[in-house]
Structures are given as structure tokens and as C-alpha cells.
Amino acid sequence: MRATAQWAVRRAGRSPAAIYRSALAADSPVGRAHALVAGLGECGTHQDVDVLLPFLEHPSPRVRAEAVRAVRRLGGPLTRIAGMLADPAPVVVRAVKRALRSEPDIVRGHTGGEGA
Template structure:
């Protein structure tokens, strides 16, 4: 497994088993060089009830996999993204 694959697995595991206190550990992974790690970090932050407004800024990420993860995370949070930005 490549190093980014291991990092992605660790982020996913923390997202599944962690608590709200672990969100701060996940935040640096939102800027990871690997798009798949960033997307997994988005899912993990959402699972742990992290800041939705911070995720909304990632709608402009150049990687489609990240944008899809953010859209999924924001699906029911209509207040998180101003309509003008969409």
C-alpha cells in the first residue's frame, strides 16, 4: 500500500472510531497533497460533527473527488454555503 493509502486508512479509521475531540487532529489532513486523503478527511470531519463552514471553503478544491465529498457533507446543511457562492 502506498504511503498516501496508509494515511487515508488512518484518517478513515479516526473518522469512524474517534470523537468530536479528534476533529483538530484531522484538520491538517484537509490540506494533504493527496486528493483522496483530503476527501477522506472531509468525510471524517463530517462524521465527527466538525465545522461545516470550514468544509464549505473546499468547494473550490481542484480535485473532483474532494468536491464530491464536500457536496455530500453539505447536502443537508443549507446554511453553510451562501447562495451567491453557488
């Protein structure tokens, strides 16, 4: 559904990433943060990583996990993601492990050499 909406926005001559950025910058996008983070991760650029980094500390595990995926997709700091291997939510830890699957040296540095 997001892909269709993004296509329609582009067809209308607008940038879906700009819409996501604006919505995420609004005071607490309660209830929509997960979808907004996912959307920006799908169509944003490396410059959007700074917008997404605060969502790595969001109270909702679903939002944190989506932020991990979005930051990875946009080329954000992998060491910041690796620091979340000890997150109390399994959904976040799974997202971190998937994001760092091809980066074993980063994982070893955060787990005492045990790997993922």
C-alpha cells in the first residue's frame, strides 16, 4: 500500500520522502511512527538517516525495529545499530541481527567476540 501511495505522490510531482520527513518532524507522530519510519526508509536518502536515528530509542519495539531496518537501508551508522543487540525486545534484536548479518566484525565488537 505504501508503494502505491508513494507512486501516486511522485506522479503528482511531489516527493514522498519530503512528506515522511515533515510528518516525522511533527510533534510526536503517535500511532503513525512505524509507517512513517518505514516509508522514509523506503524512499529516503542517506541524508535522512539523521531524521531516523532518534527513532532507534522510541518506546515502541516495532518502531525501533523499523528504524533499524530504515537506518541500515539508507546507509546509516552500523555501530549505532549494533549497540542495540541487547535491546529487551526480541523483534528489535532480530532486526539488528538481520541488518548486521554481512558485518561480522561489527557484531563481534559488541558481543565480546561471540558473533551473531
